[in-house]
Every structure is written in C-alpha cells, then in structure tokens.
Amino acid sequence: MPEEDPQETNPELPPAPDSQEVEALGLSTVHLRLYRLLYELRDNPPTMLEIRAEIADESGSSPAQTDRRVRDLRDYFSIDTVREGRNHRYKLRGWDHDRSNGLRRALSRRTRAQVLAPQRCAQCGRTPIEHHVVLVVDHKVPRHWGGTDDLENLQPLCEDCNSGKKAFYGAYDEYTEEIKAAAEHEEPHGRIGELLKAFRGDWVPSELISVVASMKQYQDDWQKRLRELRTLGWQIDSKKKKDPTSGRFHSYYRVKHWEPWPEGSIRAEISRLERRGRQ
Structure with a gap:
C-alpha cells in the first residue's frame, strides 16, 4: 500500500518548496x-537576524x-511572528487562509474602479494626468495585520507613496501578533492601550496608533482617546521628532505605567471618573 502523502491529507501544511503549487507562484530565486x-x-523558526545572515551570504541582499x-511571501503564506524573550521568530504555518490555493485573492474590477475613481493619490495628492504617476489600490490596514478587502479599508495611492508606506509599516512587523491582538479590542481606548503595552515602554509613532485605533471604526479623535487613558491612572509620555528628510515633525508616545481595564465599558468608567473630578 503506497505511503500516504501528508500534504494531501492536510492541506493546511505549507507546500514543499519544489512543489508545483509553489512553482506556479512565479517567485524569484531569492524569494x-x-x-x-x-x-x-518551520519546526525551529529562525529570527530575522538569522534569516538576513543566511540570505545575505547567498544573494548579497541588504x-x-x-x-x-x-x-x-505573506501575500501567499501565513507567516507568524512569534515572540521569544527579546527575539522574534518567523514561523511558516501554511497557505494564508484568505487566499485560494496560495494565490492572492484578486479584487474585483468593480471594486478597483471604485477605489481608483478619485484619480488622485490619497497621501500626496498627485494625479496620473498631471504628474504621470501610477495609482494602485492600497490597504489602509495591512492584510497581515488583519486588514480586509472592504471598501472602507481601501484607498488609491501612487506607487511611490505605497512603497514608502510598506517600508514604514514593515519596520513594525515584529509586533504583528500584538497589533492583531490589540485590534480585537472593542473600544478605541482598549486598542490604543494594548498597542502601547505591546511596545513595552518603547516609543510608538502616532501614525501607527491612528491606524490601530481605527481598525474597527474610524477614529478622527484618537488623540483625545489616548489622553483619556490618563484619567484611568495611566502614565503616558510624548515627544516630537523631526524627520531630516521631509523636515516634518512626528509625534511619538510610550506608556510608563498602566492600570487594569475596568469591568464593563472603558468609556463609561472614564465618564464616571471625569464627573467625579468635576464635582
């Protein structure tokens, strides 16, 4: 009796590197x-430092x-970032559950047309006609952070802005699991607080806080929600830092002390404490 192929009995397992499924993706040699x-x-996941060293030795990649x-690779596969002490290990799980047979689920033509209809980059304002830029559909919340293909999570960006955004968010990929966990909180105060806690006292850029605060519903006043955490006894520092490239100042926040979440609604508890303070 022929030996059973575990890949066929468990389609959730990652496909072998030399399998037809992986070959069909058309990945580069380095990928x-x-x-x-x-x-x-996959049974002893490497750290990013180990991955860099291995790949750099062969390809000279930075x-x-x-x-x-x-x-x-996360466009096709589920790759978890697992914290181990101060290190983060990258564990290959299998095909991404939001894909079909490992192929990225394409947006419909109608959806793409709706997103790109403004014909203007949502970040820099440049247009294809006036500035000869190419617009792409961008996920406001990255897919591997839990972002969806819903219209409210899509926007038109030029290729330059899209590339810069990916590089910015990519710097925080080691916090992927913590960001996804923070995003599950029902209230914006909770999402902001859990994100600050996940960074363990390190500075968190305001742009990242804004994204996580708005993961369930848009929050144009997330700064107020952050300040309200101090009403609960949280100690939060802030600072501004000038970007030497653009000359713009960026805000950063970090938590030095936090309190357990109240039972029930965070918003209701903050309102109660504010009323008591006024009285």
Missing part, C-alpha cells in the same frame, strides 16, 4: 530560497531587502 529556509526551519521579501 524561493527564503521560502525554502522558512520551510526547512537587511531591508530581506525584510521586504518576507512581507512579499
């Missing part, structure tokens, strides 16, 4: 080498290129 490494070490290629 394939990176996938093979994650596949071979750390930024290696990080980006890991993000590229």
